[in-house]
Amino acid sequence: MRCLLIDDDVPTVEVLRDIVRWDEYGFSQVIEAHNLMEAKSCFEAGSPDLIICDIEMPRGTGLEMIQWVREQGCDCAFIFFTCHESFDFASTALTYNADSYLIKPLDEYKLDEALHRSLESLKRRRTLGEYSRHGLAWLRNKDLVEKSFWSDVLSSTLSTRKDLIQGEIQRRDLSFTVDQKFILVLVSVTASEIDEHWNASVFHYALSNLGSEILFNRPNPDRVIPYKQDNQIYHAFILDGGTEPLQMKASGERLVRLCKQYFKCTATCYISEEMEISQLAPCKGKLEQMDASNLIFRGIVHFQNDSFQYNATEPFALDTHMYTLLFAQKDKMQIVKRLKLTLERLAAQNILDAATLHSMREDFLQVVYAFLAQNNIQAHQLFSDDIAKRLLQRSDHSVFDFMKWAHLMTEKAIDTLKETLQSEGVVERAKRFIHENYHWDISRDDVAASVFLTPDYLSKTFKTETGMSIIEYLNAHRIEKAKRMLSERLVSIGTIAADTGFDNLSYFSTVFKKLTGESPNAYRAKHKPED
CATH class of the missing domain: 3.40.50.2300 (Response regulator)
Known part of the structure; x- marks a missing residue:
């Protein structure tokens, strides 16, 4: 010391x-x-x-x-x-x-006494502090051990044999038995509702705490398992059995209400029957299936044996003729508004199930692609970004995601057409692409793809505007760059040909002489850079 x-x-x-x-x-x-x-x-x-x-x-x-x-x-x-x-x-x-x-x-005696007393006090404090640290570590570890147990149960990592489950409970020194009954409460939130406003880990923490306070009347993180599946964020709460269904429903409704109030999201609550530990994993799968088939009965509490009753008797068909006219009129507001009203009407009539939403998506996609094809716009180029792909993937999972996807499709399709109708703008953008990429091996198709038009349509527009084909303009720009290099750089002609995008020297020389009336060597001799 x-x-x-x-x-x-x-x-x-x-x-x-x-x-x-x-x-x-x-x-x-x-x-x-x-x-x-x-x-x-x-x-x-x-x-x-x-x-x-x-x-x-x-x-x-x-x-x-x-x-x-x-x-x-x-x-x-x-x-x-x-x-x-x-x-x-x-x-x-x-x-x-x-x-x-x-x-x-x-006083030497008093000093000796003070030293003994002070060191004994220090020893006691340090011993208690060590016990306290060990105790806190044990409590934290206990929470993690129990949380890990329930995670293994719900993910089917543990066997469903009762003797093996009981052995695992004893090995982890947990305070319940294999014969005890539990209730699974699964809370579902669509991921796209929180993506723009929440960090995922912060949202998990917030909803876990809120749900614990309501369902357990205390923080209880070891009985809450958050996870994500497809486009849904789930929180599984494992409650001891014995709670009255009406009380469970009231707690679930309060949780749904507070999620809307504080987190600005729609939570849907699914409550299982009482069951043993071995039955929890299959039950979780059934509740997830309920959630996947639930499009319009969201934001409320459902029990395990509830069923969603839809009135659909025949497949729904979107009025593609009307939407084709709206796209022709470039009326983005009316397109989105009509879709929203259609979804609300179907929901009110209780016929908006998963199959109906998927059918609507396919019909709407057909209208958009026909509109683009009619206007010589390449759809695969227009919707190839990550956001469009992600929204398409989610679009038949929920009404909210369908509307986000449809809005993006409408905006991009009509806005791109408005740009392409301004011929000068299209040609200028094509020229800019050539100026920025002439040194690469680019083709007419590459130039057309950069402005989301078919090659034939762009070629016709480009020729009308410039009097030159796309390849003629590309070669002319390359030769202008080559002329500057010949007069300013003491490098080989082969290097200059490669630097201006020509894949062989012979073709470069042919094009150069055609456009300038002399060979690259003759041009350099006249404009030879000084040593």
């Missing part, structure tokens, strides 16, 4: 150093300091286990020292000594957990 002696009076420090048998107390190092600055610098080598400090010093008091020591988080033993007995000094010292307060001149 280490002891730090602090006093501005050097003889006092020397007496302290010499009269105490430090090794008998377990100290291997005794450090001396004569003011607070020196004392604080001693902490760089490590915190001392004991500080013996004068209270009254000219360059900072002992009370300032103990306050600083405690602020550093150091729980060492602390003994004060001073020339004047003062209740104010003593009471302040006790506030900062000083162990002893001695009056000068130092």
Whole structure:
């Protein structure tokens, strides 16, 4: 252990150093300091286990020292000594957990007694602190162990044999038995509802806490298993059996209501019957299937044996003729509005099931692709970005996602057409693509793809606008770049040909002579750069 002696009076420090048998107390190092600055610098080598400090010093008091020591988080033993007995000094010292307060001149017997008392107190504090750390670690580990158990149960990692489950419960030292009954509450939220507003881990934490407070009446993270599947975020709550169904429904409704109020999302709650641990994983699968088939009965509480009754008697067909006319009119607002009204009407008539939503998506997609084809716009280029792909994948999972997808399709299709109708804009964008990529092996198809048009349509528009074909314009631009290089760079003609996008020297020379009337060598001779 280490002891730090602090006093501005050097003889006092020397007496302290010499009269105490430090090794008998377990100290291997005794450090001396004569003011607070020196004392604080001693902490760089490590915190001392004991500080013996004068209270009254000219360059900072002992009370300032103990306050600083405690602020550093150091729980060492602390003994004060001073020339004047003062209740104010003593009471302040006790506030900062000083162990002893001695009056000068130092009495060797009293000092020995103070050392014994201070070190015993330090030993007790450290022992209790160790127990506390072990206890907290055990509690945290217990939560993780139980959470891991329920996660293994729900993911079917554990066997469904009761003897093996009971063995696992005993091995993990959990406080329930294999014969105990439980209730599974599955809370579902569509991921796209929170993607733009929440970090996923923060949302899991928030909903886990809210659900625990409502369903368990206390924080209970070891009985909450969050996970994501397809486009749904789930939180599985495992409750002890014995709760009345009406009470469970009331708790679920409160959770749904507070999710809407605080998280701005629609949560749907599914409640299982009471069952043994071995039945929980299959039950979770059934509740997930319920959720997947649930399009319009969301934001409410459902029990395991509830069924969704749809009135659909025949497949629904979208009015593709009407939407074709709306696209021709480029009326984005009416297209989205009509889709929304159609979905609301189907929901009100209780006929909007998964098959109907999928049918609507396919019909709408047909209208959009026909509109694009009629206007020579390539759909696969227009909708190839990650956002469009992700929305398409989610579009028949929920009404919310369908509308986001349809809105994107409508916006992109009509806005792109408006751009392409401005011929000058299309041609200028095609030229810019050529200027930026002439040194690569690009073709007419590549140029057309950059403006989302078919090659034939762009070629016709480009020729009308410039009097040149796309390839003629590309070659002319390449030769202009080559002429500058020939007059400015002392590199081989083959290098210049490659740098301007020609894949062989012969073709480069042919095109160069055709456009300039002379060979590359002759042009360089006339415009030879100076050495």
